[in-house]
Amino acid sequence: MSELTITSIKELNKKKLLISINYEEAFALYKGEVRRLHIKEGIVLPESVYEEIIATLTKRATLRAMSLLTSKDYARQELIDKLAKSRYPKESIKKAVAYVESYGYIDDYRYAYNYFNFKAANKSKKIIEMKLMQKGIDSNIIKEISDEFYEDNQDCELNQSIKLIRKKLKLAEDEYIENLDFKEKNKLMAYLFRKGYSMDIINKALDGLIKDY
Incomplete structure (x- = not known):
């Protein structure tokens, strides 16, 4: 391992400091931890201290991951991004995600x-x-x-499109479109297209709702 020089210590919030090693953001520690470990700008961080920090932050990241997953389901990359926002190091995030993944907490x-x-x-x-x-x-x-x-669920999108058209035009469940001019029809089609429906689905929906279409 190359020398780990502390090149920057910045306040992240009232409780934590963001530590940069060799000019790259490395991790965040509580202010008390920084004092206890005698971390200062310009020093070379001993390998044993670095390993202690990573072990501590890995436990912390794992607990954080498990806490997040108790409130909602996360995709793997979503969880990685969430932990990264808390400034956990990549090594700790990788181990934390591997742990929760091994128990099927993320899939x-x-x-x-x-x-x-x-x-x-x-x-x-x-x-x-x-x-x-x-x-x-x-x-x-x-x-x-x-x-x-x-x-x-082959009719899923078609049923959604019909429902959206009825809502947009304020039609009752048993009501059909009597008149729709070219401009209005194009606006309606553009609205559904922006919602992600294909032209085939849109045309089928209109076929089912517009009389004499």
Whole structure:
């Protein structure tokens, strides 16, 4: 291991200080810990002290991860990002995530499956897939679950689109569209397209609602 020189100590909040090693942000420690370990700018951090810090922060990151998972489910990358925001070092985050993953507390396949089942009631396939990509779920997992879900729920998006049209035009459940001019129809189609529905779904929805379309 190369020399670990403390190049910066900055206040992160009222309780913690952000430590940089060799000009890179390394971790955050409580002010009392910094004093106890005699950490000061310009010193070379002994390897034994560094290992002690990593061990402490790994325990802390693991407890934090478990605490987060008691309140909601997280995708793997989401949890990594959440821990990184608390300035845990990469080594500690990696070990903490591996620990909760080994006990099945995080599972991207399960997360994506539940997300589809929960969100598909009012979100389009495209929007759900995009949101899962943003959460760091592997594209192969998303495609597999998406294909399976919509094979079993083929009219899901069509029913959503019809519901959105009725809501947008303030139509009753048994009411149909009597008149819709070219401009109004295009605005309605653009609205649904922005919601992530395909033109095929949009046209089918309109076919079912517009008389003499």
